[in-house]
Amino acid sequence: MSGRSSPSGSRLAPYLQVAPLAFLMLTMVGIPLVTVVMLSFWEFDGIAVYPAFTWANYAEVLGSPVTLKLFLATLKYALLTLVATTVIGFTCSYFLVFHVRSLKLQIGLFLLCTIPFWTSNVIRMVSWIPFLGREGLFNSMLIQAGLIDRPLDILLYSDFAVVLTYIHLFTLFMIVPIFNSMAKIDSNLIEAARDAGATPAQILWNVIIPLSKTGIALGSIFVVTLVMGDFFVVRVMSGGQSASVVSAMKNNIDQLYYPVASAMAVLLVAVVLLMVTAILRVVDIRSELAR
Amino acid sequence: MTQTTTSRRGLAFYLLAGFFGLFVVFLYGPMLMIFILSFQGPGGGLTFPMRGVSTHWFADLWSSSRYGDLGGAFRRSLALGGLSLVITAVVCLFAGLAFRRRFWGAGPIFYLSIVSLVVPGILLGLGISQLFQLLGFRLGWWLSGLGAHLSWTLPFGLLIMFAVLNRFDGSWEEAARDAGARPWQVLAYVTVPILFPGLIAVALFGFTLSYDEMPRSLLTVGGSNTLPIEISNMTTNVTTPALYAIGTVTSAVSFLVIAAAFLAIAIVQKRRARAKQG
Numbered sequence: 001m002s003g004r005s006s007p008s009g010s011r012l013a014p015y016l017q018v019a020p021l022a023f024l025m026l027t028m029v030g031i032p033l034v035t036v037v038m039l040s041f042w043e044f045d046g047i048a049v050y051p052a053f054t055w056a057n058y059a060e061v062l063g064s065p066v067t068l069k070l071f072l073a074t075l076k077y078a079l080l081t082l083v084a085t086t087v088i089g090f091t092c093s094y095f096l097v098f099h100v101r102s103l104k105l106q107i108g109l110f111l112l113c114t115i116p117f118w119t120s121n122v123i124r125m126v127s128w129i130p131f132l133g134r135e136g137l138f139n140s141m142l143i144q145a146g147l148i149d150r151p152l153d154i155l156l157y158s159d160f161a162v163v164l165t166y167i168h169l170f171t172l173f174m175i176v177p178i179f180n181s182m183a184k185i186d187s188n189l190i191e192a193a194r195d196a197g198a199t200p201a202q203i204l205w206n207v208i209i210p211l212s213k214t215g216i217a218l219g220s221i222f223v224v225t226l227v228m229g230d231f232f233v234v235r236v237m238s239g240g241q242s243a244s245v246v247s248a249m250k251n252n253i254d255q256l257y258y259p260v261a262s263a264m265a266v267l268l269v270a271v272v273l274l275m276v277t278a279i280l281r282v283v284d285i286r287s288e289l290a291r
Numbered sequence: 292m293t294q295t296t297t298s299r300r301g302l303a304f305y306l307l308a309g310f311f312g313l314f315v316v317f318l319y320g321p322m323l324m325i326f327i328l329s330f331q332g333p334g335g336g337l338t339f340p341m342r343g344v345s346t347h348w349f350a351d352l353w354s355s356s357r358y359g360d361l362g363g364a365f366r367r368s369l370a371l372g373g374l375s376l377v378i379t380a381v382v383c384l385f386a387g388l389a390f391r392r393r394f395w396g397a398g399p400i401f402y403l404s405i406v407s408l409v410v411p412g413i414l415l416g417l418g419i420s421q422l423f424q425l426l427g428f429r430l431g432w433w434l435s436g437l438g439a440h441l442s443w444t445l446p447f448g449l450l451i452m453f454a455v456l457n458r459f460d461g462s463w464e465e466a467a468r469d470a471g472a473r474p475w476q477v478l479a480y481v482t483v484p485i486l487f488p489g490l491i492a493v494a495l496f497g498f499t500l501s502y503d504e505m506p507r508s509l510l511t512v513g514g515s516n517t518l519p520i521e522i523s524n525m526t527t528n529v530t531t532p533a534l535y536a537i538g539t540v541t542s543a544v545s546f547l548v549i550a551a552a553f554l555a556i557a558i559v560q561k562r563r564a565r566a567k568q569g
Contacts, residue, residue: 013389013392013474014388014389014390014392014394015389015394017385017388018385018386018389018390018394018400020381020382020385021382021383021385021386021400021404021445021449022396022400024382024438024441024442024445025400025403025404025407025442025445026403027438028407028415028438028439028441028442029403029404029406029407029410029442030403031418032415032417032418032419032421032422033410033414033415033418034418035418035421035422036414036417036421039421091307091310091311092310092311092314094307095308095310095311096311099308109311111553112315113314113315115549116318116319116322118495118496118499118500118503118545118548118549119322119499119503119542119545119546120502120503120519120522120538120541120542120545121503121505122503122505122519122522122523122526123322123325123522123538123541123542124322125526126325126522126526126534126535126538127321127324127325127538128321129337129338130324130325130328130337130338131321131324133337133338135336135338136338137324137338137339140339168317168318168321171314171318221409225408225409225410225411228411229410229411229412229413229414229506230411231411231413231506232505232506232523236526246411246413246414249413249414250413253413253417253510258417258421261417262417265411265414265417268411268414269410269411269414272409276409
């Protein structure tokens with residue numbers, strides 16, 4: 001990927017070096033994905049799967065009124081999470097890059113934001129339960145403050161809890177790329193804008209935001225795909241009341257309706273790819289990353 | 292990077308610092324709460340107040356049979372994490388080196404890695420498990436499970452390897468070669484030592500991502516569960532602080548591994564700084 005002088009040696013070397021990765025990616029990603037697509041066209045009689053071509057699985061998924069609802073619910077989660085994580089991620093990165101002056105402190109605080117990435121998502125989700133529950137900390141705080149008389153039920157096991165958990169889990173996927181984009185901004189540019197009489201707001205709007213686009217786009221791709229691929233958070237944190245495309249797919253898998261689940265998966269991936277393409281249309285990530 | 296013209300902190304700084312502080316509380320507060328609540332007394336519940344302080348729920352994890360095979364799941368997850376660590380570091384090192392040159396198929400392999408990051412984990416798990424079944428192989432945590440974990444750790448490792456190699460000066464290798472070093476000598480005495488801190492980072496991702504992986508494992512580990520699967524089953528079945536106790540245990544393992552990796556990187560950097568001076 002880097003344009004450095006290539007080491008000499010045999011022409012075969014890169015093929016040997018990349019062979020293990022290529023083998024694992026083919027057997028554990030490429031062929032399994034082809035298997036899912038194939039399965040989505042196979043016949044299913046409620047008990048077993050037969051290798052014969054049919055559109056029936058797609059007809060069943062597309063013909064069901066539930067499908068559209070599931071997709072809309074999933075998109076709603078994705079958009080809410082996207083907006084919140086972008087605002088939080090941008091603000092935190094902006095603070096770290098432009099307001100923290102010591103490089104050591106900057107790296108330290110950045111790592112502080114990324115450490116939870118290396119811990120369990122399941123546990124991080126569970127950790128909201130004592131806070132949001134009916135007898136949780138938040139409700140008792142509100143009652144003590146005299147703001148409410150009875151505990152709020154909508155805090156846990158609701159769409160609110162689902163989106164809050166998504167924000168908690170996925171904001172760091174926004175911070176890391178935006179931080180990277182911002183750290184690359186030449187401080188002379190900002191200096192020049194200031195000398196030309198730009199207000200801080202103008203600098204933010206006309207210099208920093210345009211130059212952080214790549215980071216925002218990369219982060220958006222991560223957040224959208226993570227939210228749209230989730231089944232566990234939506235199931236647990238909504239208390240089983242809400243569903244997303246993948247959680248419905250998971251139900252189909254649990255009932256061994258593999259072909260229908262596969263058809264749903266193919267449709268979901270198509271929608272996700274469309275969204276990713278749309279993001280890439282707005283921002284040319286490849287050329288920006290090469291800078 | 293730094294502002295040079297304004298030396299006094301404005302209101303904006305304090306507002307932003309406050310926002311950042313709140314975000315850190317949001318990030319760590321809930322986790323801290325379950326660490327505290329895992330030491331809940333025997334009569335205590337899932338929320339505050341604490342009814343005494345005890346290690347009752349930790350003992351309960353080991354002694355009670357209610358939670359399934361937690362010990363076995365823990366051992367399997369550690370083993371998978373260790374295998375992922377080694378395989379991710381080695382495979383990504385060589386793949387990263389390969390990607391410095393043009394070769395046929397570089398594009399497809401790179402895109403396949405990105406697809407693996409983007410696709411829902413459970414879908415990949417479905418694909419792997421169905422493929423194994425169509426081919427007549429048995430599902431096992433050490434084969435299909437490990438493969439599913441690698442589909443998650445390798446793309447991350449590859450991306451980090453790219454970042455690491457971007458700052459690597461290939462002329463060191465050239466110099467070694469000119470001095471008559473054989474390819475394996477260049478690798479062992481020049482490339483790997485220089486890249487070592489980056490390789491630790493790749494290894495850290497290899498272990499932790501595998502150790503905490505759940506959606507891809509679900510359909511691929513066969514009959515024997517990993518720890519994240521056991522824990523996610525517990526979230527719906529267990530209504531005692533034992534759930535928090537297992538959370539504390541598994542987070543402690545994660546934090547130990549993270550600390551070990553950071554420490555190793557710091558030691559290498561310090562040694563280098565000293566070597567440069569002396």
